[in-house]
Amino acid sequence: MGATYGLVAAVFLASVVEAVEALTIVMAMGVTRGWKSAWAGTAAAAAALAVFTVAAGYALATWLPQAALQLTVGALLLVFGLQWLRKAVLRGAGLKPHHDEESAFAEQTSAALGAVRTTRFGLDWFAFTVSLKGVFLEGVEIVFIVITFGTSAHDVPVAAGTAAAAAVCVAVAGFFAHRPLSRVPENTLKYGVGLLLAGFGTYWAVAGLGVFAPGGQSLAWLGHDWAIPVLIAAWFAVSRLLIRIAPTVAGPRPYPTAPDRIDRGAP
């Protein structure tokens, strides 16, 4: 039960964050180049993501035994979550700029205004491809979380439904706001998602080591599922400590930060 609540919370928060970023791209294309092409690109990306989720989720759940599945997705989730946590710590310590949807929107809008108009299949090709790529790349992160959480908690449909609900919430909010959702506390949400991914990733990756033991049963944690909130709290404590000491370790020289849009490999 605890895993299901964690699943819903992590997938919803991560999906909101990624959907807000995707919305900024689609909105910039819609406002400057036309909504028809922007929505067509979004729909094409959503269809591709749905196929990808079903195929990858089925393959993982069918081919891997329980402990091997936990080890694989746990390790991936942990590495992925620690990337989010790393950026959150650097932002919290003032060593990396905060992500800002208004400046991302301005950047996208300016690129769209300068691009040449090419029409294919009745669509503005620039707006279509930028929307498709933007939604797909942000969506892949959601799919990754949906599949890893869903398969580990044996609840891919709940994970996929939660992600879809989050995307719909953001789309509706964007529709009424008519502007990027810059008031969504994205950096705080990313920090929270990083903690959840790191906590669950630690739990599953370590449990999955049981695949190497005689019998191949998952390694049991003390307290079983109750270890998950303890792990999340422990990651939170570690991150707060790092936020406090990182500026001292960095020294008096300013940290050479790149613009956030460029430095956005994953979160």
Next chain:
Amino acid sequence: MNVPTLAKGFARFWYAFVIGDDWKIAASVVAVLVVGTVALLAGAVPGGVLAALLALLLMAGFAGVLLIDVRHRGNS
């Protein structure tokens, strides 16, 4: 676009996606899991205690790697 270029782009995308900006984080996770596997096979520590110790190692590894990165960039 030819196949090697596509394959290289595909690999680069997944590397950036999973490993990200600091490969040392992924390396520290793998190292702790290898240590955990060895300890599990040796049977020296009970499973529940081993799990807790590995969690502490993962946290220590992350903290160490992050501080190395911060110090390195601060000095560069």
